[in-house]
Amino acid sequence: MNEDKNGKSSALLTEEQREYARQIFKSKDYAEKWKGISTLFLKTKAESSIDTKEVQREILRIKKEKGALILSHNYMILEIQEIADFVGDSLELAIKAAESPYEFVVFCGVHFMAEGVKVVSPEKTVLLPRLEAGCFMADMINLEVLKKFKEKHPGKPVVCYINTDAVVKAESDICCTSANAVQIVKSIDSDEVLFIPDRNLGLYVQRFTKQKIIPWDGWCNVHHRFRPQDIVKLKSQHPDAVVVAHPECSPEVIDLADEVFSTGGMVRFARETKHKKIAFATEEGLIDRIRRENPDKIILSVGSPKTCVNMKSIRLLDVLSALKEEKYKIEVPEDIIERARVPLIKMLEISKGKDFVRKIFSTSGAKISLS
Numbered sequence: 270m271n272e273d274k275n276g277k278s279s280a281l282l283t284e285e286q287r288e289y290a291r292q293i294f295k296s297k298d299y300a301e302k303w304k305g306i307s308t309l310f311l312k313t314k315a316e317s318s319i320d321t322k323e324v325q326r327e328i329l330r331i332k333k334e335k336g337a338l339i340l341s342h343n344y345m346i347l348e349i350q351e352i353a354d355f356v357g358d359s360l361e362l363a364i365k366a367a368e369s370p371y372e373f374v375v376f377c378g379v380h381f382m383a384e385g386v387k388v389v390s391p392e393k394t395v396l397l398p399r400l401e402a403g404c405f406m407a408d409m410i411n412l413e414v415l416k417k418f419k420e421k422h423p424g425k426p427v428v429c430y431i432n433t434d435a436v437v438k439a440e441s442d443i444c445c446t447s448a449n450a451v452q453i454v455k456s457i458d459s460d461e462v463l464f465i466p467d468r469n470l471g472l473y474v475q476r477f478t479k480q481k482i483i484p485w486d487g488w489c490n491v492h493h494r495f496r497p498q499d500i501v502k503l504k505s506q507h508p509d510a511v512v513v514a515h516p517e518c519s520p521e522v523i524d525l526a527d528e529v530f531s532t533g534g535m536v537r538f539a540r541e542t543k544h545k546k547i548a549f550a551t552e553e554g555l556i557d558r559i560r561r562e563n564p565d566k567i568i569l570s571v572g573s574p575k576t577c578v579n580m581k582s583i584r585l586l587d588v589l590s591a592l593k594e595e596k597y598k599i600e601v602p603e604d605i606i607e608r609a610r611v612p613l614i615k616m617l618e619i620s621k622g623k624d625f626v627r628k629i630f631s632t633s634g635a636k637i638s639l640s
């Protein structure tokens with residue numbers, strides 16, 4: 270984040286856009302929360318040796334006994350990915366949960382994602398093994414400042430990246446993912462669009478539309494740390510490598526990448542491309558997964574591997590406790606669930622069609638109204 274203080278991407282935002290976000294960054298709560306997660310991550314990294322296979326067996330035994338579904342985000346540690354029923358991105362996992370007959374869902378990912386599962390499947394018990402596992406980006410916007418942002422731009426639709434809390438989704442017009450953000454923005458009948466909370470994704474979408482994107486000044490603490498010089502260095506060392514960046518990377522990194530893909534797009538690209546050497550600018554857990562799935566290819570990280578400390582703060586023993594003690598239950602108020610579903614449903618109708626939406630939401634007890 271520092272390198273761009275005086276850089277090109279910052280200059281793409283007005284002083285006013287940055288000021289809204291500063292209200293959150295400067296707050297004591299924000300700083301305290303993130304100091305806490307870093308300590309937790311360091312402590313868990315140094316955890317005493319456990320018999321991993323034994324703990325995994327115990328988790329699978331209880332999972333079977335209780336009839337639970339274990340979902341793992343791509344950025345989880347390998348030991349958790351290995352025991353999960355599904356590994357994927359946040360939307361894929363929310364859909365897997367909705368399709369599953371299991372009532373218990375142990376969600377190994379961050380808080381807003383677990384909330385997303387609850388919003389789609391309110392009848393299920395959603396357990397997050399560590400409540401502290403939040404998201405730097407999702408915490409860069411809240412209801413109060415979003416309302417001010419909307420007041421400043423009355424009547425402008427709000428496109429909300431899926432990486433947000435349910436209460437923020439509830440106050441937005443339509444959701445998007447990094448895979449469908451361009452399609453979603455283009456579907457909106459408005460010359461100007463407010464885009465929250467990731468300014469890099471908003472600026473990426475701006476490349477493909479004449480609509481004016483007014484981005485919030487939030488970013489991902491993992492993807493924003495890739496630097497243009499990392500790509501320059503990688504290309505000089507590996508001129509035969511194709512470089513793939515995530516759209517949460519800065520505009521300067523996007524400019525230098527050969528390809529830009531969402532998480533799911535990266536997995537597909539690695540599988541289908543004829544390139545034998547691929548360098549990714551994304552979280553190291555996903556790079557590990559791609560490496561495992563493509564043993565015939567050389568898979569590199571652009572620059573040093575980047576870790577999401579929130580994701581990695583969830584350990585195998587936390588998953589075991591979550592299953593045993595049925596904790597920590599994710600609760601979202603009913604009215605927020607109903608309102609947060611509207612932008613999600615609108616997105617899914619556009620990206621996957623109405624039949625898909627009907628199928629996914631048909632098992633749930635919550636009200637849905639398809640447009």
Ligand code: SF4
Nearest residue numbers: 404405406489491577
């Ligand atoms: S990788 Fe970035 S956006 Fe994803 S959970 Fe971590 S901080 Fe949030």
